[in-house]
Amino acid sequence: MLKAMGARSIDDLFEPIPVEYRLNRDLKIPRQMAESEIVDWFRERSRENGDGHATFLGAGAYYHYRPVIIDSLISRGEFLTAYTPYQAEISQGTLQSIFEFQTMICELTGMDVANASMYDGSTAAAEAVMMAVRLTGRRNVAIARSVHPEYREVLATYAFHQGMPTATVPFAETGRLDGKALEKAITAETACVLIQSPNFFGTIEDVQAISEIAHAKGAMLVVSIAEAVSLGIIEPPRAADIIAMEAQSFGVPLTFGGPFCGVIATREAYVRQMPGRLVGQTVDRNGKRGFVLTLATREQHIRREKATSNICTNQALVALMANIFMTIYGKVGFKELAKQNLAKAAYAAQQFGKHANVLFNAAPRFNEFVVQTSEDPYAINSRLLGHKIVGGLPLKKFYPELGNASLWCCTELTTRSMIDTAAGLIAESERSQEAGEEEPSVEEVAK
């Protein structure tokens, strides 16, 4: 090949690189490994990473069962190794599947249009808020404190550099948004109110009431949904103007927090301010139905600095997982799946509540709930870990005002015996606290 192009050696091809910058040594990285060594290396890492543990963790990342055909199908090279479907004639598989994804997200959320995906729930929420800013021409944002703390952090990062002032709205005794505080927080400059439902505590917000407060002052309502399985049994936030979702619950493995699958859904009138790719139905030159990427004039490769967002690569293959998951459960299975989640969490809250203080009982919840214990939850979790069970998320870091509170999640994969084991340890903890036994050092047990 070198001969064909009249070069003497491969170095001739690198001549444009100034000599003084060329790397004349090996990179200091691990040596080349055989496939068997690579598999062994990662097996070792897998073992160091909680392999074989059951979990009560949720908080924006949910452990649901993944039907096996999801991986069979997304492993097909035609899906796995294709690029963004810019060449419609040889991308109809990806395009039609995205069109079906958009449709099912609309059916589940009650919105008119949905995009092809965003990076995750947190960036989807931030982009949805910026979309509301463009739509209203206002710059302030009111954010519920019961929105996922990391989503709020991401929004703060985006908002700070956009110069968007933000107000945080507290939650009430019920765990729901404090309506009175919300009324005070909204001004004539408020572009939108951002809430999450079910919120970070698992509590379902009164979306209708919140939307009335927001809309009365000309602000939009953006609703974030982090636990998408809730849509099987919880009425979707139809009063929202924009929904920013995390679809990880739909058949996407936890994989230590990503890749996940954000989505934005909204009303038809707002579609031209929507970020991200959209697939539309059209016909070819022979009148045959087909699908294309559409409304690209919103996007960076056409509009450059005037685009609605800089997003280019999204989470397509993960959206395909979600798509297959939604297809599998469909109209009937979704409801049954969600009902099991509801039942498991209700049972766990009831069992835990016999010994400790389950918060926010006055409002409905889905599959997560907050428990206040006398002892530091890290200590209880540490004992639970001895049973190869990961306990709920201690909330001190995010909500110090809730004291020894932790957030527990139950899905269809949570077994009664797990719940009973955890309830037993909580009962023991409360008994020993009452008896005034010496508290073990938290640092010691948390390690």
Added chain:
Amino acid sequence: MAKHMTRKATRHVNQNEGLIFEKSSPGKAAWKLPPLDVPEVDTKQLLGSTERKHLGNMPEVSEIEIIRHFTRLSTWNYAIDLGMYPLGSCTMKYNPRVNEVVSRLDGIANGHPYQPEKISQGAMRIMKTLSDCLTEITGMDAITLQPAAGAHGELTGLLMVRAYHDSKAKSRKKVLIPDSAHGTNPATAAMVGYGIENLKSNSAGIVDIGVLEAQMTEDVAALMLTNPNTLGVFEEEIHKIADILHAKGGLLYMDGANMNALVGKVRPGDFGVDLMHLNLHKTFSTPHGGGGPGSGPVAIKKFLEPFLPKPVLKSKSDGTLGFDYDRPQSIGRVRSFYGNFGMFVRALAYILANGPDGLRQTTEDAVLNANYIRKGLEGTYDLPYASPSMHEVVFSDKLQAKKGVRTMDIAKRLIDYGFHPYTTAFPLIVPGAMMIEPTESESKEELDLFIEAMQSIAQEVEEDAELVRTAPHSTRVSRLDETAAARKPILRWKPENTTS
């Protein structure tokens, strides 16, 4: 059809398939839940008015129907697994299957981002090892893996640029961007609140040093530079570019989209780059998956470390790893959790499979392949810039345009020859651009077939231009009406608009 066509592709039957909703009928199911081991609940009592009554038009189908549905759809896609995918700037290289296997190991696939650090050491070790490899490969000092894609990395990088200038109490107002840049660059700068100033390329297609000197002021926060640039040309005067920026306190940001031309041969950190993003889904072989997920780590020089997004991975005194959240100067979070971790696993598996020798050879092969194509097509297609090519080569449709055939037509005709088209109409500085990036994955045989196909199409343009203008002729659908799609958007299926 031309005589060469049968060498690469043959038409064969593929199945028709409607929308999944059109197959749905009541009672069909592909799911099964285990018996409930806790008491049933009264949903009405628990949920009251928040209970959902109906699930709209969600489908009801059987498992075999789902398998066939998506398998049939998949056969309508072109993919790297089927053949060369020479999209310029997209680096469509082979996606090794071992990457997929290791990312699905139980402890990795089921690791929860909030599980205790004690049982997260495996995941953190993967992040640490990858971080170390990437900082060495780029010649930088530190890195964040949090950004979810290249454009997200750009955003993260520019936020850090901004935080850096703000920390010096000297906020700056604009970012310089060459006219050959990706669209994400200006879109990102706008998101961070910077004004955008266009930098005109010189006749060789690279940064014009005189122009840069004239436009560089103390109001410029950074230059966003792709190197090699989108013409596949290495910025030979990169040291001067860096000096001009640094002399006025500006930073050099490198868009690492084209890093596949450099790995193991030269390090951006050594030629004056202050910060850069990588695309793990380009250079490091993680699959594009029909548009994502990607991963866009940002590597930086030491002085930018305080501004990294949080949390930052740290080694503790007892030898274990942990996350450091106490970062007062951090730009904050750009994503929940720690980034697209599954892509870290795949990228690291790729690096381990290659090692130092393999990575160097990968780069050499990528550059060799691009130059082989250049040589093979020079003369047949117009080469707007004679500057030497690195990993990709940009031709234009100038010669074929005389017959009324444009870059998109040639691209569509390539489909009939069994190839995915090259990148069309980009970079914007080349009218009728044809941007070809073969990557290292292609054998000489495949490259020869591609060259042959391109030559054959050029011949067809002379003999029967209409054939090329109306391509593709072998696909299920051809020349979809994009204007109609945008004018009256149909973005979802509804029962009433079912057609066959």
